[in-house]
Amino acid sequence: MTPRKRRVLPGFGLSLSYTMLILLVLLFIPLVVLVYRATSLGPEKFLQAVWTPQARAAYGLTFGASLAAAAIDTVLGLLIAWVLVRYEFPLKRVFDALVDLPFALPTAVAGLVYSALYVESGWLGRYLVPLGFHGAHSRTAIVLVLTFIGLPFVVRAVQPVLESLDADVEEAAASLGANRWQVLSRVLFPALQPALLTGFALTFARGLGEFGSVVFVSGNMPYYTEIAPVLIVAKLEAFAYAEATAIALVLLICSFGMLAVINTLERRSRRHEA
Amino acid sequence: MKPDAARRRPGVGSGRPTEPAWGRRLLISLALSVLIVLVVIPVASVFGYAFSKGWDHYWNTLLRDPDTRHAMWLTLVVAPTSVLLNVVFGIAAAWALTRFEFRGRTLLTTFLDLPFAVSPVVAGLMFVLLFGATGVFGPQLQSWGVTIIFSTPGLILATTFVTLPFVARELIPVMQAIGPEEELAAITLGANGWQMFRRITLPNIKWGLLYGVILCNARAMGEYGAVYVVSGHISGQTDTLPLRVEKLLQEFDTAGSFAVASVLTFLALVTLIVKSFLEARTARDLEEAPADDAGLPPDDIEAPAASSEPASTSAAAITAAGI
Numbered sequence: 001m002t003p004r005k006r007r008v009l010p011g012f013g014l015s016l017s018y019t020m021l022i023l024l025v026l027l028f029i030p031l032v033v034l035v036y037r038a039t040s041l042g043p044e045k046f047l048q049a050v051w052t053p054q055a056r057a058a059y060g061l062t063f064g065a066s067l068a069a070a071a072i073d074t075v076l077g078l079l080i081a082w083v084l085v086r087y088e089f090p091l092k093r094v095f096d097a098l099v100d101l102p103f104a105l106p107t108a109v110a111g112l113v114y115s116a117l118y119v120e121s122g123w124l125g126r127y128l129v130p131l132g133f134h135g136a137h138s139r140t141a142i143v144l145v146l147t148f149i150g151l152p153f154v155v156r157a158v159q160p161v162l163e164s165l166d167a168d169v170e171e172a173a174a175s176l177g178a179n180r181w182q183v184l185s186r187v188l189f190p191a192l193q194p195a196l197l198t199g200f201a202l203t204f205a206r207g208l209g210e211f212g213s214v215v216f217v218s219g220n221m222p223y224y225t226e227i228a229p230v231l232i233v234a235k236l237e238a239f240a241y242a243e244a245t246a247i248a249l250v251l252l253i254c255s256f257g258m259l260a261v262i263n264t265l266e267r268r269s270r271r272h273e274a
Numbered sequence: 275m276k277p278d279a280a281r282r283r284p285g286v287g288s289g290r291p292t293e294p295a296w297g298r299r300l301l302i303s304l305a306l307s308v309l310i311v312l313v314v315i316p317v318a319s320v321f322g323y324a325f326s327k328g329w330d331h332y333w334n335t336l337l338r339d340p341d342t343r344h345a346m347w348l349t350l351v352v353a354p355t356s357v358l359l360n361v362v363f364g365i366a367a368a369w370a371l372t373r374f375e376f377r378g379r380t381l382l383t384t385f386l387d388l389p390f391a392v393s394p395v396v397a398g399l400m401f402v403l404l405f406g407a408t409g410v411f412g413p414q415l416q417s418w419g420v421t422i423i424f425s426t427p428g429l430i431l432a433t434t435f436v437t438l439p440f441v442a443r444e445l446i447p448v449m450q451a452i453g454p455e456e457e458l459a460a461i462t463l464g465a466n467g468w469q470m471f472r473r474i475t476l477p478n479i480k481w482g483l484l485y486g487v488i489l490c491n492a493r494a495m496g497e498y499g500a501v502y503v504v505s506g507h508i509s510g511q512t513d514t515l516p517l518r519v520e521k522l523l524q525e526f527d528t529a530g531s532f533a534v535a536s537v538l539t540f541l542a543l544v545t546l547i548v549k550s551f552l553e554a555r556t557a558r559d560l561e562e563a564p565a566d567d568a569g570l571p572p573d574d575i576e577a578p579a580a581s582s583e584p585a586s587t588s589a590a591a592i593t594a595a596g597i
Binding site: 007010014030082093095108148151180209216244 | 365369373395434454489550
């Protein structure tokens with residue numbers, strides 16, 4: 001490319017430098033300070049801060065719960081997207097719009113209402129707790145609320161792909177003698193796989209950083225129901241800034257790693273379409 | 275909709291194989307049960323719990339309690355300010371990224387997404403490390419008598435950070451699809467930059483912009499994690515509505531807590547309605563745009579080719595609404 005090329009449209013310098021300025025002030029400088037503060041601890045103290053038994057339990061739980069919620073959402077999301085695209089039923093548009101509610105509802109509200117619903121005296125808990133399902137103040141509660149938070153990702157990733165699939169391929173497979181299950185597993189599933197994977201990764205990444213909803217439902221018991229972001233806040237509230245920063249850096253590296261994975265997935269699925 | 279829309283409906287003149295009726299009914303009822311259990315019951319119960327101590331308690335919490343009223347006022351200051359900052363940022367970023375080719379363009383697009391990947395708690399912590407009492411600029415700011423952390427500017431900063439990509443991510447696919455032809459024509463005919471923006475660009479992107487604003491505002495009003503870290507939780511001073519929800523719960527006023535939550539839920543439902551309306555609107559606008567706009571700007575600006583296919587629209591929309 002040739003930077004000397006005359007630009008006809010105005011505002012290049014202004015818009016680009018403003019964008020860079022905001023990114024610098026809001027994103028780069030804060031990130032650099034975080035990394036600097038965490039690394040200035042020195043390798044030994046850093047390891048001591050991020051690799052305590054309590055922190056390890058928190059990482060394990062954060063990963064495990066996000067993974068479980070992402071897996072559940074992949075199945076539920078495929079089901080909901082399929083039904084919304086392929087079938088007609090009353091109130092379809094209302095249900096379609098409701099899929100996005102977890103995006104619009106403040107996470108604190110989600111946490112508040114989930115914690116109230118599933119405790120022993122709650123609207124759902126009074127039936128479920130006697131059955132042995134503890135949907136509040138437990139690890140199940142964390143998975144449950146993360147499933148709610150991540151619900152729209154898979155649906156919204158799969159829906160457009162499902163809509164754009166050509167009926168011809170399915171017809172051809174069926175007329176060549178494939179039964180419904182074979183059409184699903186050999187024709188539809190391979191076409192949907194990139195979208196499912198993207199949705200899974202987005203749900204997982206969202207779960208890793210989630211705080212607002214989990215803090216209400218989990219009970220936040222160290223070693224048992226304390227996720228990494230809650231641990232960071234606990235350290236901050238105990239004025240242990242150095243430890244909080246070190247754990248935050250670990251979480252940040254994981255999140256950026258997930259973002260890189262998501263970008264790769266999206267690029268690959270786009271190349272498939274091309 | 276495309277002409278083959280009718281064909282997609284099972285049984286409408288189509289040879290597409292479909293499930294037997296009992297299978298369809300089973301799948302529909304399964305999917306709807308999931309939505310009812312995960313989404314409908316929780317939303318309904320927010321209002322149920324909110325009114326569990328009667329109308330008087332509900333309205334007293336919302337209208338009489340000074341701390342709750344202050345939280346409302348604070349949210350009405352913080353969220354619109356963040357949205358405004360992000361509108362200016364979003365328009366600037368989308369303009370630079372869709373109308374010009376420059377070195378590092380792809381990298382800049384990636385950077386735009388970073389705030390979505392940062393856990394809100396970590397975002398809040400970064401600003402504490404910068405502007406807090408023991409932060410990098412903290413002591414200097416203190417000597418000037420400026421407080422950012424544990425006060426309104428910190429809340430605005432944290433909220434702006436977590437919502438930073440919303441408007442830009444909505445505008446980029448819209449501006450890419452519309453293409454630069456009309457703007458080039460305006461400039462060629464002698465319009466200045468401001469006239470071009472006001473008469474051509476803004477009318478073209480208004481629905482996409484509004485969509486971004488709606489999403490951004492929903493997130494800004496509801497933000498909890500980042501704000502939690504920078505607020506300091508001073509009742510009647512630095513509690514926004516979501517923080518007030520938690521405070522009331524800790525004061526064992528469950529009904530009051532749900533009363534505040536019901537206001538936020540109501541706003542979320544309004545957001546969804548406006549959003550569905552805007553989705554229909556932007557879909558129509560994009561279809562009306564001439565088909566050959568997407569990749570063919572004139573010779574003297576290079577086409578932002580790689581990312582202009584429509585596939586990126588949906589991915590961007592998902593990402594934007596999400597993380």
